[in-house]
Amino acid sequence: VYVARPDSHIFGQSVDIVRKKLGANLARVKPVDADLVMAVPDSSNPAALGYSHEAGIPFDMGFIRNHYVGRTFIEPDQHIRDFGVKIKLNPSRTAIEGKRIILIDDSIVRGTTARKIVKMLRRCNAKEIHFRISCPPIINSCHYGIDTPNREKLIAHNLDVDEMREYLGVDSLAFQSIDGLADATGKGKEQFCLGCFNNDYPTLTPKEFDSGKVRRRMVDTSMEAYESAQFSVNP
Template sequence: CGIFGIFNHAEASNLTYLGLYALQHRGQESCGIVSSDGTSLHAHKSMGLVADVFGNQEIFKSLPGKSAIGHVRYSTTGSSVIKNVQPIMVDYSRGSIAVAHNGNIVNAQIIKDELEAYGSIFQTTMDTEIIVHLLATSKANSLLDRISDSLNRIKGAYCLLFLTETRMVAIRDPNGFRPLCLGKLGSSYVVASESCALDLIDAEFIREIEPGEVIIITKDGLTSYFPLQKAEPTPCIFEFVYFARPDSYIFGKNVYQVRKEMGRQLAREHKVDADIVIPIPDSGVPSALGYAEESGIRFELGLIRNHYVGRTFIEPQQAIRHFGVKIKLNPVRDVLKDKRVVVIDDSIVRGTTSRKIVKMIRNAGAKEVHVRISSPPTSYPCYYGIDTPNRKELISSSHSIDEIRKYITADTLGYLSEDGLIGSVGTENTGYCRACFTGSYPVKFPRLGIAPQLD
């Protein structure tokens, strides 16, 4: 998911719309904005893409006020239905509060059971709602104490934005799984999942919000606190591999440069004699450039992507046949014909898309197809906010690299090593979470059988 918030700006909800638009890659299922006019909160949210949900200027009349938070959703917990669209807004004894969450809480079910036993009634199936209930039922007096009370009970990954009538609060969990940054636009503070959202609205990047940091913004300014139990930071390395936008700066690095280095390292680890290097657009582009640079093999665009196909595209029900990946990608025959081709992608999840793409490249006349993946095999699911399928569906959890090569019908297949990945990201922080590659989960699950199933 992606979150964005702005405090103290006359165009707060309009700017939040733009910020969410820049974060669209982090979630395409649904989106929403909640604004505050100083005395009450206003919400507009719906299923669909940002431009579709907020395309009508009239909507902003219903989102008045000088502060706003927004959310783009891609579901990791809770099904994809309208009641699960964020930000969630609730009224309780102390007023109203809205929350937008990026991440995944691993002890959600246990806390939910407890809260329900004490009479809480949940409106959604999202783990995010638990945070709201904890806040609402906390007996502490100050907002900061209620937040630390509540958050010290939850485990997992969370970047949060809260909006009350008069305050905006930004929080990054002690492990710092997901990125979150702070910016300034004139005298307004801005918070966003990725810096690309600050760029779009011409806000200045100030710094990243630190793991475990709670920032409270009021009309008197910004105050930073560290009230949460400390942990060794474990930012998500997969943000660099796939999730974040290449123009963003996250965890102190530019994503594009990191991806390009992954490609160079991939070329050093898995050389092959070939005529051209092509990316699987868009996620494979920077690493394909790096591979081409390091190997000296020419970079070409052998597959063209239709940029208007969202993840939500549904083929016509009565289709004569299944068009599948062809809806999104089409080969350039003149580029591929009679060539020995190196194809670069960021990851193989189920293997089904990769298999179709290799066939497509061969059908376009390629003589050889060598697949190179700019990360290690994805053998384990993520429980910290990235929507990977369960273990059984991850092809590398039960197949050797050679079996995967055969399945996707490639001539050769090479994955970036774990050391190569760490080296590309930089060795200053070796604490990156890379559990989807290693199975070593930095935040444990409280009760087996309820939260994540490890096999």
């Protein structure tokens, strides 16, 4: 959805093609009348192209990205993230002004970056802004290496879709479903970790580990092994 390069392959699937399928699926299940499809570059470009092609709405590069600026959502401080957005993305007023815009992004984490981007579009006099997100709402942290904040800082953990729409200042907001995400990959949901979307992690989370579940499981396993050994020794 976000981290992988679009020209790479994961589990035999082209990342670029899967992202285009995600965008096309959003166009089918979350359609809206608009004049222009835009991406939050760069990782959202394929999804925006997929949406544009499926909906028959023109695509344009409404944002010009500074490629010498890194990822903003993993910066440790909100002031740094805000400044990063300002120098990372420059809106094209000629593409935006007076247009009903469908804005495609790969995900929303805290929501602060997305809100800044929407304000940029408003300052360029966008007529309408319809936000479409190519992955499901992120309601929980990742415990396997993606640097997402604790869930109390995740906008989708705290707000429903309509509340998020109001906070972001957009005319409509819609997310990809988990089924839609899986369908785009051509694989079943059971093939992926979906913990950040549905709280169903494949292993114990750090909180569960600290709560003693592991220790209880080890004790239960040890007792089963002991009883099994006793049974085999004493016919």
